[in-house]
Amino acid sequence: MSPAPGMPYRPNTTRASELRLMGLLYVGTLLLLFGVLYFTYKSFGKYREAQQQVRHLNRELLLMETSLSALKDAETGCRGYLLTHDTTFLAPYGPAADSLTACIAELERINTDPGMEPRLQAFSLLSNAMLDHLSGLAVIGPADSSARTQRVRVELMESKMKMDVLRDHHQRMVGDLRLARAGFLEEERAFGWSTPFMLLLYAVMAIMATALLFWRLFRTLKQAQLAEAEIKQKAVLLDTEVHSREFAERSLRRVLDTSPIGIMSFRAVRGPMGTIDDLEWLFTNDAGEGLLDRKAEELVGKRLLVEMPGNRSAGLFDAYVQVVESGQAFRAEQHYTGEGLDLWLSIHAVRLLDGVLVMFMDISAQKRAHAIAIESSRLELTDRIARTVAHEVRNPLTNLHLALEQLNDELPAAQREEAEPYISILERNIQRIGQLISEMLESAKRRELDLAPCHVADLMNKVMRRVADRLALQNMKGEVSVETDLPDVRVDHDLVELAFTNLAVNAIEAMEPHRGRLFLKAYRDGADVIIEIMDNGRGVPPEELARLFEPYYSGRAGGLGLGLTTSRTILNSHGVSVDVKSEVGKGTTFILRFPTNVMDQVERVA
Structure with a gap:
């Protein structure tokens, strides 16, 4: 149904909904198929692992049975020799001993169960003891006497007892191996059917998903044709609405x-x-x-x-x-x-x-005034904190200085000479702390302004002259550009000159010798005067721009980080907004906006 004339056009979102639903169905099907494929892969891995374990355990069982069989052959041969005095019965003894040694060595090599190691060692000891015992039987001579008969009887009885112990130990080891094999056989059977089942499930799901996607695709294409016809019809209505709106807008223009x-x-x-x-x-x-x-x-x-x-x-x-x-x-x-x-x-x-x-x-002017007021409040709080900290630090610092002087006066000459390096370190650091406190107070203190009209060109040229020596020393260039017919600004000459000089010195220190270029530019923007201080130095990373005016933050080694803070305090007290634009490797620009009525701004900051 088309909208009535004058009513807002609302698009039919059926096609978009269909596309979203198809996308969700496609993604969901893919995820489901990948899930089934993943579980199939994991199931097949478990099946192969169980197969490998079964083969491994079968190998161990075969070696155990081979070991026992070798011992039995050796024992049978020795018994036959004792009973018949025929040395041919001793023929299996040598191969049996070699086979037993090889089987035990192979068992120890392929064993992966730490709990089986002590039992293998015990089996090896028992087997070696049995072989040693059998080798003793083989040296009994064939003489026929009652003493020999008695000894043979004893030796055979002892042989039987050793063999029984060995069989018992062998049977327990074989039982444990068979129990472990049974578990892996069960796991192999469990995973043996799941892999083809999962593959079949994967194929069925793929066929169903493909069929569903094609069905929805054909359905969506049909709906798209209907939607296209509806859009064309509504486009005609839109053109009609445009003409009616044009008439209404012409009537309103004179008022607006x-x-x-x-x-x-x-x-x-x-x-x-x-x-x-x-x-x-x-x-x-x-x-x-x-x-x-x-x-x-x-x-x-x-x-x-x-x-x-x-x-x-x-x-x-x-x-x-x-x-x-x-x-x-x-x-x-x-x-x-x-x-x-x-x-x-x-x-x-x-x-x-x-x-x-x-x-x-x-509302740019209101925003700038609000930002200046917030910054002034922050600096005023910083000033109060700085004065409190200075008061708390200066008193003990003075006591330290007096105590150090007294210590220096009272020490004997020999001890004074020995303590001189340490006393010198203390004096330098006390002076350093005192200097930091003084500069902290200076950077944060509230300024009493002596406002007077100031010609912008004179101010900028004076600042350039103050830093000319620094520029010449570093073989850098300086340039001043002032737009003609700029109005005078009402400022405290000394304080603003100090602020500009700090900014210019900061720019010089950021530039490379022989390549640096300091550019001071002034122009008018509406009713405001804009002054830019630009350099082509190393620039400031974006993450450090917000900290540029923080006290004690400095981008160069050895800097106190108070010069820019002092400049910001002075400019805020004049109601001057400060913006910074910087690009790493290309340079930094400080943009100072002097409002038309500085007195209004100063009162607003106050």
Whole structure:
């Protein structure tokens, strides 16, 4: 059903929902198939592992049986020799001993069960003892006497007892191996059927998933055809709405052009899927032209993201789309830096038919004043803390200094000479701490301003002269550029000169000798005077920019990190905002904005 004329167009999202559902189904099927494949792989691995264990245990059982069989052959041969006095019965003894030794060595080599090691050693000892006993039987002579008969009887009885012990030990070891083999056989049977079952399941799921995906694809294509026809019909309605809106906008323009707030209206530009791809300019009032520095004739009919692509990166385009789609108003304060602009804007956007009406006002001056006030409050707190710390440290520091002087006076000459290096270290560090306290207080203290008109060019040239020796020493260049007809600024000459000098010295120290270039530039931006201090030094990494004005933070070895803090304190007391732009390897720029009415700014900071 088409929307009634004058009603906002709402796209049919059925096709998009179908695509999302197909995507989810596809991803879910893939994950499920990969899961089944993974479990199949793991099952097959378990099956192979169980097979290997069974083969290993069969090998151990075979070796155990071979060992026992060799002992039996040796024992049988010795018994036959004792009973018949025929030496041919001793023939199996040698091969049996060799076979037994080889079997036991192989068992010890292939054994992987630490618990079986002691039992193998015991079996080896028993087997060797049995072989030693049998070798003793083989040397009994064939003489026929009652004494020999009695000895043979005793030896045979002892042989039987040893063999019984050996058989018992062998039987327990074989029983444990068979029990372990039974467990792995059970595991082999368990995993033997699961692998083909999982493969079959994988194939069935793949066929079902493919069939389902094709069914949904054909269904979606059919719905897309219907949606395309619906979109074409709605496009005709949109053109009608545009014509009616144009008439209404012409009537409103005369009223809106008198507003001090920038006002712009846009029409939604929709793509084939019904989603908003861009916004087309329909109207901009005079205040909007002034803020954007563009004439309405240059913007009307153009696309927002083509003329001002910064709206997308700033998130404003998405916010405007949300206003059109949901009907909920959007309010925000936004720092906009696209297309060469650098403004803080208060933005209010509301839906207007199938478009958006945007009202905005430049609040950069209020933001800068607020930032300066916050920074001044922070520095005032730092000042109070610094004074408290200085008071708590200076008293014991003075006591240390007096005690050190007294110690130096009272020590005998010989001991004084011996203690001189340590006393010198203490004196230097006491002086260092005192210097740090003084500089900390100086950097954070509240400034009493003696404001007077100051010519910007004179101020900048004076600063360049103060650092000229440093530039010449490092074989660097310095340049001053001042726009003509700049108004004077009301400042405390000495303090601002100190602040500028600190910034210039910081720039010089960041540059390389023979390549450095210090550039001081002044120009007008609206009602404000902008002064830039630029260098082509090493630059400041983005993660360190926020800490640049922190006390005791320094990017160079040996620096106290108070010069920039002092400059920031002085400039804040004048109501001057400070921005820093830096790029590693290319240099840093300090941007100082002197407001039109410095006294208003100073009162606001105070």
